[in-house]
Amino acid sequence: xxxxxxxxxxxxxxxxxxxxxxxxxxxxIRNESTLKDLGVASLDAIEVIFDIEEHFDIHxxxxxxxxxxxxxxxxxxxxxxxxxxxKEGGTQ
Amino acid sequence: MTDADSxxxxxxxxxxxxxxxxxxxxxxxxxxxxxxxxxxLRHERAAELRVxxxxxxxxSFDPSAHFAERTLPMLDRASQFALFAANEAVAQSGLDxxxxxxxxxxxxxxxxxxxxxxxxxxxxxxxxxxxxxxLHPLTIVRLMTNAPASxxxxxxxxxxxxxxxxxxxxxxxxxxxxxxxxxxxxxxDVAVAGGTEACLTYGALRAWxxxxxxxxxxxxxxxxxxxxxxxxxxxxxxxxESMAHARARGATILGVLAGVGMSADAGDIVAPDPAGxxxxxxxxxxxxxxxxxxxxxxxxxxTGTPANDPTETRAIHAVFGAHAPKLAVSSTKxxxxxxxxxxxxxxxxxxxxxxxxxxxxxxxxxxxxDPACDLDYVPNVPRxxxxxxxxxxxxxxxxxxxxxxxRAA
Numbered sequence: 001x002x003x004x005x006x007x008x009x010x011x012x013x014x015x016x017x018x019x020x021x022x023x024x025x026x027x028x029i030r031n032e033s034t035l036k037d038l039g040v041a042s043l044d045a046i047e048v049i050f051d052i053e054e055h056f057d058i059h060x061x062x063x064x065x066x067x068x069x070x071x072x073x074x075x076x077x078x079x080x081x082x083x084x085x086x087k088e089g090g091t092q
Numbered sequence: 093m094t095d096a097d098s099x100x101x102x103x104x105x106x107x108x109x110x111x112x113x114x115x116x117x118x119x120x121x122x123x124x125x126x127x128x129x130x131x132x133l134r135h136e137r138a139a140e141l142r143v144x145x146x147x148x149x150x151x152s153f154d155p156s157a158h159f160a161e162r163t164l165p166m167l168d169r170a171s172q173f174a175l176f177a178a179n180e181a182v183a184q185s186g187l188d189x190x191x192x193x194x195x196x197x198x199x200x201x202x203x204x205x206x207x208x209x210x211x212x213x214x215x216x217x218x219x220x221x222x223x224x225x226x227l228h229p230l231t232i233v234r235l236m237t238n239a240p241a242s243x244x245x246x247x248x249x250x251x252x253x254x255x256x257x258x259x260x261x262x263x264x265x266x267x268x269x270x271x272x273x274x275x276x277x278x279x280x281d282v283a284v285a286g287g288t289e290a291c292l293t294y295g296a297l298r299a300w301x302x303x304x305x306x307x308x309x310x311x312x313x314x315x316x317x318x319x320x321x322x323x324x325x326x327x328x329x330x331x332x333e334s335m336a337h338a339r340a341r342g343a344t345i346l347g348v349l350a351g352v353g354m355s356a357d358a359g360d361i362v363a364p365d366p367a368g369x370x371x372x373x374x375x376x377x378x379x380x381x382x383x384x385x386x387x388x389x390x391x392x393x394x395t396g397t398p399a400n401d402p403t404e405t406r407a408i409h410a411v412f413g414a415h416a417p418k419l420a421v422s423s424t425k426x427x428x429x430x431x432x433x434x435x436x437x438x439x440x441x442x443x444x445x446x447x448x449x450x451x452x453x454x455x456x457x458x459x460x461x462d463p464a465c466d467l468d469y470v471p472n473v474p475r476x477x478x479x480x481x482x483x484x485x486x487x488x489x490x491x492x493x494x495x496x497x498x499r500a501a
Contacts, residue, residue, distance in 0.1 A: 042363045046304055062142060062304060 010056075010079050014072065017051045031073040038072075049075075058082035099379070101272045101349040102338035102501075105187075105331030107180025108441050109173050110428050111147035111324055115180060119328075119428065119438060120445040123453040126474050128427045130310055130322050135292065143297045144308050147324035147429025149173065149290075165230055167243060168208035169290035173327035173434070174240035175247060178284055182248055185331035186343065187282065189249050199252035199280045200241045201271040202329070203263025203287035205433030206296070207256070208235030213293035240288050244329070252280045261393075262486040263287050264328065264436030265494030269352035271332050281337045286329035289434040297323075305397055311430070313394035313423035313455050314401050314469045316462035321395045324429025328437025345501035347444045350481065351380025357491030363399055364487055366407035372493035373411045373483060380497035382481055384412045387419060387497075389452050389482040391439045392469075394423020395430055402464035404485065409467075420477065422470040426456035436486040440496065446479045447500045 005013075011031070019026040022040045029038060035045045053059060056079055108115065111129025112122040122129060129147045132138075155164060155172045158179075167175065182189075189195040211234040218224040233239060238256040245254045253274060257267040264287025271283035300306055300323060307320035338345055353375030357368035377384065393404055409416045424442045431438055446452050451474050458471040481499035488494075 042360055046302075049304070050302065062301075062306070062308060 005083070007076065007080065011076050013055060014052060014076050014079060017055060018048055018072065021048045021051060029072060031071065031076070033072050034069050036069060052079065056083065058086060097335065099276055099351070100335050101275055102333045102335050102343065102345045103330050103347045103349055103444065104333050104338050104343045104345060105181035105183070105185030106328065106346060106441060106444060107177035107184065108326065108328040108438060109149055109153065109176050110326035110431070110438050111149065112428065113150050114153060114176065116328070116441050119441050123424050123427055123442050124445060124449065124451045124474055126427070126454045126456055126472060128310065128456055129324070130427070130429055135294070135297070137294050141297055142301050143306055143323070145310065145322055146292055147322060147431070148292060149325055166233055168234040168239060169210045170204055170208055170288045171234070171240045171243045173290055173325070174202055174286070174288035174329060175243050177286060177288070177327040177329035178244040179247070181329045181331050182284065187331065194282065195249040196251045197280050198250045198282040198284065199271060199274055200245045200250050200254035201257055201267040201283060201285040202241040202244065203257045203259070203267035203433050203436070204237060204240060205258065205260045205263055205289055206291050207237035208239055209291035209293050209296055211235040213295050216295070244284055248284070250284060258433070259492040259494065260488035260490055261430070261432050261435055262488035262492050262494040263433035264440070265484065265486040265496055266354065266492070268330065268332070268349070268436070268440070268496060269354060269494055272349055272352055275332060275334050281334050283332045284329060285332055286327065287434040287437040288327035289432045290325045291432065292323060292325055307396060310457050311396045311426045312457040313392070313396040313426050314405070314462060314465040315458040316460040318396045318398065318401065320397055321425070321430045324431040325434070326428070326431045326438055327434050328441055330440065347447050348499045348501055349496060350382060350499045351376045351378070351497035353377070353379060353495040353497070355493045357493070359491055361491065362489050364403045365491065366403050366410060368491055369404060369485065369487050369493045370407040370410045372495040373407065373485065376483060376495040376497040377411070380499070382497055382499070384415045386481050387412070387415070387483055388477065388479045389443070389446055390419055390421045391443050391482065391484045392421050392423045393485040393487045394425050394455065396423070396425065400487070401462070404487070405465045405467055416467060419467065420452045420470050420475060421467045422453055422455045424453050426458070427453070436484060436494070436496070439484050440498070443482045443484050443498050446482060447498065450478050451476055452479065
């Protein structure tokens with residue numbers, strides 16, 4: 001298990017993944033942006049989630065999150081939460 | 093005979109296998125009572141999977157009880173389901189395909205989303221997990237998408253145009269439309285048509301998990317607390333005849349396939365477009381010579397996903413206008429699950445039951461009203477009402493829509 005990373009490091013990596021998938025300049029992404037704002041909709045949003053899960057080796061919950069309308073900050077929070085859960089030996 | 097009459101197709105046999113077990117009657121009995129066939133997932137790797145529930149054909153289904161020892165090795169689970177349903181439908185129709193060379197005037201069209209997925213999965217495991225270099229010699233003939241249609245053709249001596257149709261979750265309705273259009277065109281007098289699906293393999297379940305569209309509790313179409321779709325499996329097969337052929341032999345007509353409508357969204361690969369689904373509904377009505385006010389019931393696509401339910405509702409409003417609030421609209425996927433390529437077939441059993449018995453099956457698990465879904469979805473309780481005519485909607489991933497218009501015999 002890798003050590004949990006700093007919030008800043010996680011944010012930079014999440015931004016990079018979104019920028020790559022959305023084919024946009026990373027500088028245009030804000031914490032409060034939604035994927036929809038950034039032009040990432042439908043299957044593209046699911047691909048972003050998949051890329052983040054693969055990158056951090058985590059699993060986001062299947063329910064209770066709307067990745068189209070939630071903000072980038074929410075994704076960062078979800079990575080932090082998933083890493084913390086992983087460290088405690090949780091499976092989710 | 094009016095033009096609409098000459099275009100009408102008689103449905104003279106039906107068969108099915110589903111989460112409710114063997115037979116169209118078992119399926120209809122469950123649906124008309126509002127019972128659910130959704131259960132905890134039965135799978136050897138269920139403990140590892142995030143998929144928790146499914147609407148599976150019960151374990152009591154024993155293929156060796158239904159198929160000859162020589163035939164069985166050729167049959168993927170999808171073909172087993174299709175052949176079981178076809179045998180039931182043919183028996184009910186009372187047709188003898190050997191008599192008067194009727195077999196040469198009969199076609200077979202079977203829809204399936206993915207075909208022989210169980211065979212594909214088993215043989216892939218041999219190859220990649222067990223490092224086997226030799227696969228089962230019947231792998232190809234089991235997994236090919238046309239296998240269900242071919243097996244039905246072989247079992248009953250049906251020598252007319254026969255093939256598979258694939259349009260994901262609209263496969264059955266596209267298949268039945270193809271069969272009906274061939275009868276109308278005079279190519280054949282009779283068709284054995286429907287759909288089958290059996291794809292609840294480890295690989296396919298993992299792929300569905302990745303799409304994040306599966307519910308973890310149950311299927312709640314049109315309900316604000318919906319959590320996604322629930323996968324199912326099964327088959328439904330029907331005997332279709334030209335009206336003249338059915339009348340000439342005094343056949344019992346279960347219902348009349350009055351019209352079909354097909355369209356493509358030509359937009360997003362998964363996000364539905366109400367213009368596309370609406371166009372298919374409008375075409376089915378026009379083809380059937382029915383006005384919106386003639387329709388009493390719509391068996392909705394109704395998957396229970398946030399993408400489908402409000403979109404389908406908008407499409408129904410657009411097509412039916414002032415009549416929309418008077419329609420009974422229900423999603424029987426809430427009970428038989430989403431059987432993908434076979435779903436239109438299970439739903440046609442529901443439509444024929446509603447026409448015949450005057451009972452509309454409910455939308456189960458609809459307990460929180462959704463402002464974006466404001467039609468009469470027959471929540472939770474079956475409704476006794478006369479159904480003169482009905483639509484059955486199927487809208488597929490890939491933006492492919494197919495709608496059947498069916499009226500009472």
